[in-house]
Amino acid sequence: MAGAEDMDRLLAEVLAATAPLRGSGRVATYIPALADVDPNRFGIAFADGTGEVHGAGDCDVPFSIQSISKVFTLALALERVGPALWDKVGREPSGSAFNSIVQLEHEQGKPRNPLINPGAIVVTDQLVGDGGADAAIDRLLAFLRVEAGDGSIRVDDAVAASEAATGARNRSLAWFMKSFGILTNDVETVLSAYFRHCALAMSCRQLARAGLFLAFDGRDPCTGREVVAWHRARRINSVMMLCGHYDNSGEFAFRVGLPGKSGVGGGILAVAPGHGTIAVWSPGLNEAGTSAAGAAALEALVERTGWSVFF
Ligand code: GLN
Numbered sequence: 001m002a003g004a005e006d007m008d009r010l011l012a013e014v015l016a017a018t019a020p021l022r023g024s025g026r027v028a029t030y031i032p033a034l035a036d037v038d039p040n041r042f043g044i045a046f047a048d049g050t051g052e053v054h055g056a057g058d059c060d061v062p063f064s065i066q067s068i069s070k071v072f073t074l075a076l077a078l079e080r081v082g083p084a085l086w087d088k089v090g091r092e093p094s095g096s097a098f099n100s101i102v103q104l105e106h107e108q109g110k111p112r113n114p115l116i117n118p119g120a121i122v123v124t125d126q127l128v129g130d131g132g133a134d135a136a137i138d139r140l141l142a143f144l145r146v147e148a149g150d151g152s153i154r155v156d157d158a159v160a161a162s163e164a165a166t167g168a169r170n171r172s173l174a175w176f177m178k179s180f181g182i183l184t185n186d187v188e189t190v191l192s193a194y195f196r197h198c199a200l201a202m203s204c205r206q207l208a209r210a211g212l213f214l215a216f217d218g219r220d221p222c223t224g225r226e227v228v229a230w231h232r233a234r235r236i237n238s239v240m241m242l243c244g245h246y247d248n249s250g251e252f253a254f255r256v257g258l259p260g261k262s263g264v265g266g267g268i269l270a271v272a273p274g275h276g277t278i279a280v281w282s283p284g285l286n287e288a289g290t291s292a293a294g295a296a297a298l299e300a301l302v303e304r305t306g307w308s309v310f311f
Contacts, residue, residue: 004048004052004054007046007048007054008054008056010301010304010305011044011045011046011054011055011056011301012056013300013304014044014056014297014300014301014304015042015044015056015057015297017297017300018042018293018296018297018300019042021282021292021293021296022039022040022042022282022284022293023039023040023284023293024284024292024293025039025282025283025284025285025286025291025292025293026284026285027039027266027283027284027285028264028265028266028283028285028289030166031159031162031163031166031264032162032165032166033064033156033158033159033161033162033163034064034066034159034162034264034265034283037063037064037265037266037283038283039283039284041058041061041063041266041281041282041283042057042058042280042281042282042293042297043055043056043057043058043059043060043061043063043203043204043279043280043281043282044056044057044059044204044278044279044280044281044297044301045059045203045204045205045207045208045278045279045280046208046276046277046278046301047205047208047209047211047212047215047276047277047278048275048276049215049216049221049274049275049276050221050222051149051209051212051220051221051222053205053208053209055204055205058204058281059203059204059205060203060204060205061203061281062156062201062202062203062206063201063202063203063265063266063267063281063283064156064159064198064199064200064201064263064265064267065198065200065201065202065207065263065265065267066198066199066263066264066265066267067098067115067117067120067198067261067262067263067264068207068261068262068263068265068267068268068269069140069197069198069200069263070114070115070119070120070123070261071115071211071214071236071240071244071261071269072140072143072144072197072210072211073114073120073123073124073127073140073197074114074115074120074123074236074239075227075228075232075236076127076139076140076143077114077123077126077127078228078232078235078236079228079232080126080127080129081126081129085114085123085126088110088122088125088126088182089110089111089112089113089114089119089122089123090107090110090111090112090113090119091113091114091235091238091239091242091243092112092113092242092243093112093113093242093243093249093250094111094112094113094116094243094246094247095247096116096246096247097246097247097288097289098116098117098246098289099116099117099169099170099173100116101118101169101172101173101176104118104173104176104177105176108180109176109177109179109180109181109182110180110182111177111182112243113239113242113243114239114243115239115240115243115244115246115261116243116246117169117170117173118173118174118176118177120194121170121173121174121177121183121190121191121194122177122182122183124136124190124193124194124197125183125184125185125190127139127140127193128185128189128190128193129184129185132189133189133190133192133193133196136193137155137193137196137197140197140200141153141154141155141200144200144202144206144210147209147210147211147212147213147220147227148202148206148207148209148210149209150206150209153200153201153202153206153210154200154201155196155197155199155200155201156199156200156201157199159198159199159201160195160196160198160199163195163198163199164191164192164195167191167195170191170194170195171187171191174187174190174191175187198263202267204267204279204280204281205279207267207269207279208269208276208277208278208279209277211269211271211277211279212276212277213227213228213233214233214236214237214240214259214271214277215271215272215273215274215275215276215277216233216273216274217230217233217234217273218230218232218233236259237259237271237273238259240259240260240261240271241253241258241259241260241309244259244260244261244262245260245261245262245288245289245290246288246289246290247288248262248286248287248288248289248290251288252290252295255295255299256270256295256298256299256302256308257302257307257308257309257310257311258270258271258272258278258298258302258307258308258309259271259273259309260298262289262290262291262294262295264285264289265281265283266281266282266283266284266285266291266294267279267280267281267291267294268280268281268290268291268294268295268298270298272302272305272307272309273309275305275307278298278301280294280297280298281294282294282297
């Protein structure tokens with residue numbers, strides 16, 4: 001692994017190399033509270049195997065992690081219900097938009113994977129199972145605060161409210177799945193937890209640190225503590241690799257070669273197994289909803305480190 005100074009230099013280099021791309025793409029506007037974000041923001045952070053977090057640019061500014069939260073809810077749901085989760089949600093790439101409804105009808109309401117909206121709503125349904133939406137969010141926050149080593153992580157209530165007020169498409173998906181008996185809990189209860197976990201505000205530094213167990217076979221590399229079983233971490237990574245960027249997942253695997261997850265807030269979490277985790281944030285999105293400059297930054301980083309899983 002590169003030394004600490006090398007890594008700081010590398011991140012500064014990636015920041016400079018991708019500077020011309022800052023502001024490219026389009027900021028998500030279908031959630032009104034996200035529309036006001038400055039498109040020129042750019043942050044990147046790398047958490048290494050000692051737990052040290054290196055950062056550059058706006059790496060300490062909290063942003064809306066949106067669909068990146070689906071990785072953490074998946075980890076918690078797998079720990080909670082085990083492989084039975086896969087009876088309710090598949091693990092195949094969808095090849096369609098994150099909020100598409102067409103596939104659901106063909107496949108009797110069972111979503112293709114847990115990283116598109118309907119799949120994540122199913123996962124959230126499993127988390128609210130006992131205790132309700134507030135308890136599910138409390139458990140998720142507790143998990144993230146421990147993993148990130150930062151008690152200040154919170155849900156941005158304004159973003160959650162904005163999403164709840166404009167969430168017609170997610171409501172349609174949820175009710176559609178309810179009609180097939182895939183969702184077990186009250187739809188509005190499940191969505192209230194879903195909107196809140198999408199509205200988590202985290203910085204690149206917090207996000208990279210929180211996801212570090214995924215790069216070390218489910219263990220926190222600093223303490224050796226098992227966060228999730230090794231086989232679960234590997235499977236979460238495989239789902240991220242194949243499904244983490246909706247109908248843009250093949251392109252991301254081709255260009256970056258790391259398991260990753262993007263969110264419409266412009267963040268991407270990428271996992272370099274055995275090396276560490278990278279979180280990047282730039283709000284301008286490509287057509288599929290992946291950060292344009294963020295994906296380019298990850299490509300530049302991997303080019304310089306050789307960290308593709310296909311090495
Ligand atoms: N909260 C967003 C939604 O439900 C998440 C989408 C995303 O980040 N791709 O549409």
